[in-house]
Amino acid sequence: MFCYISRIYILVSLASLLVFFGGIYIYLGHSTPSFRVCPDNGWRMEDLTMQTGLKYAQPSTQNGRTDVNSVTNWNAPLVWEGTFDPVVIDAIYKKMDPRVAVVVFAVGKYTRFLKGFLESGEKYFLVDFRVTYYIFTDNEQDVPKIKLGKGRTISVVTIPSAKRWQEVVLGRMKWTTITIDKQIRNEADYLYMMDIDSVFHSRFGAESLSQLSAVLHRGYYKNTQRDQFPYERRPKSKAFIPYDEGDYYYTAAVWGGYLEDMYKLVKYCYTQSEEDAKNEIEAVWQEESHLNKYLLYNKPTKVLSPEYLWSDYDSIPQDIKVVRISQLVKNYAEVRPNGGQ
Numbered sequence: 591m592f593c594y595i596s597r598i599y600i601l602v603s604l605a606s607l608l609v610f611f612g613g614i615y616i617y618l619g620h621s622t623p624s625f626r627v628c629p630d631n632g633w634r635m636e637d638l639t640m641q642t643g644l645k646y647a648q649p650s651t652q653n654g655r656t657d658v659n660s661v662t663n664w665n666a667p668l669v670w671e672g673t674f675d676p677v678v679i680d681a682i683y684k685k686m687d688p689r690v691a692v693v694v695f696a697v698g699k700y701t702r703f704l705k706g707f708l709e710s711g712e713k714y715f716l717v718d719f720r721v722t723y724y725i726f727t728d729n730e731q732d733v734p735k736i737k738l739g740k741g742r743t744i745s746v747v748t749i750p751s752a753k754r755w756q757e758v759v760l761g762r763m764k765w766t767t768i769t770i771d772k773q774i775r776n777e778a779d780y781l782y783m784m785d786i787d788s789v790f791h792s793r794f795g796a797e798s799l800s801q802l803s804a805v806l807h808r809g810y811y812k813n814t815q816r817d818q819f820p821y822e823r824r825p826k827s828k829a830f831i832p833y834d835e836g837d838y839y840y841t842a843a844v845w846g847g848y849l850e851d852m853y854k855l856v857k858y859c860y861t862q863s864e865e866d867a868k869n870e871i872e873a874v875w876q877e878e879s880h881l882n883k884y885l886l887y888n889k890p891t892k893v894l895s896p897e898y899l900w901s902d903y904d905s906i907p908q909d910i911k912v913v914r915i916s917q918l919v920k921n922y923a924e925v926r927p928n929g930g931q
């Protein structure tokens with residue numbers, strides 16, 4: 591009898607242990623990427639909690655931006671200056687203290703852009719957050735020594751040189767996929783992909799963080815009909831989008847999200863472009879075409895206005911109240927290994 595009870599007791603104990611640890615395993619985010627937990631402090635991503643006693647302006651249901659739309663037709667925020675309060679946003683996201691990876695490529699002559707990008711990034715990009723710049727380059731010696739803020743680091747990844755710029759821009763998908771698997775997965779909660787030929791001019795903060803955030807391309811955000819978007823139109827390519835479909839045209843120069851969601855998307859762009867290469871076709875705007883295809887059928891959870899990537903080539907219209915980061919004017923023919931466009 592005693593023996594029988596103790597056997598039941600052991601079985602029940604084992605079962606409860608299983609349930610307990612199973613629960614912790616699921617809680618720690620091993621089930622779905624959107625349930626990730628910051629490993630350092632156990633804070634769940636996108637828990638919109640805030641400390642008590644914070645002082646900030648009362649939000650209004652009546653006043654806000656009226657000159658632009660600040661919500662998509664799938665009810666995701668469309669972020670413009672004036673649609674968020676940085677005090678509230680920072681309070682929410684600082685509680686989690688996420689680790690943010692920024693992946694940039696500086697291959698060939700593009701190392702000249704590193705200094706301006708990094709120095710301005712230290713002034714304006716997610717200030718007071720933990721940031722690691724992953725610099726993929728074929729020339730480690732040309733990575734400048736920049737004074738970084740607390741909790742911010744640089745990690746250099748050496749990759750081969752390239753003969754064609756198209757090879758570099760598409761290669762970003764391949765090398766990022768490989769390096770997330772090898773290294774970044776254990777070091778970051780969010781990941782951004784960015785062009786290096788840009789300079790930050792103003793706050794680019796935690797309001798940009800979400801499961802998947804994409805930026806409206808400055809050239810097509812206002813009056814362009816969907817059949818005029820520069821999507822890939824040849825059915826032979828994996829990036830093909832028919833003329834009567836499309837939401838927006840997104841830039842491939844700034845995009846970000848949860849590490850695992852970004853991994854899935856970067857890998858998608860990589861494998862789709864590999865398929866295209868097998869079929870002897872290259873999408874019209876390389877990875878940007880594949881990115882736009884993905885985001886049409888897998889909607890981003892935040893859409894960022896062109897404030898989050900403007901260009902020094904263009905004048906600034908009324909609805910762009912602040913330029914947060916801008917592409918530099920460059921001599922394409924001089925800076926690219928196989929010349930211009």
Ligand SMILES: CC(=O)N[C@H]1[C@@H](OP(=O)(O)OP(=O)(O)OC[C@H]2O[C@@H](n3ccc(=O)[nH]c3=O)[C@H](O)[C@@H]2O)O[C@H](CO)[C@H](O)[C@@H]1O
Pocket residue numbers: 694695696697698699700754755758759784785786787807841842843844875876877878917925926927
């Ligand atoms: C504003 C915008 O929409 N930018 C996109 C547009 O780029 P851009 O015309 O701005 O292309 P780009 O010359 O800046 O190339 C994209 C990035 O690749 C890297 N790079 C490129 C060439 C090279 O020799 N070495 C090197 O390191 C570097 O990080 C650069 O910023 O079209 C490209 C693909 O056609 C990409 O989709 C860019 O994201």
Ligand SMILES: [Mn+2]
Pocket residue numbers: 785786787843917
């Ligand atoms: Mn660029």
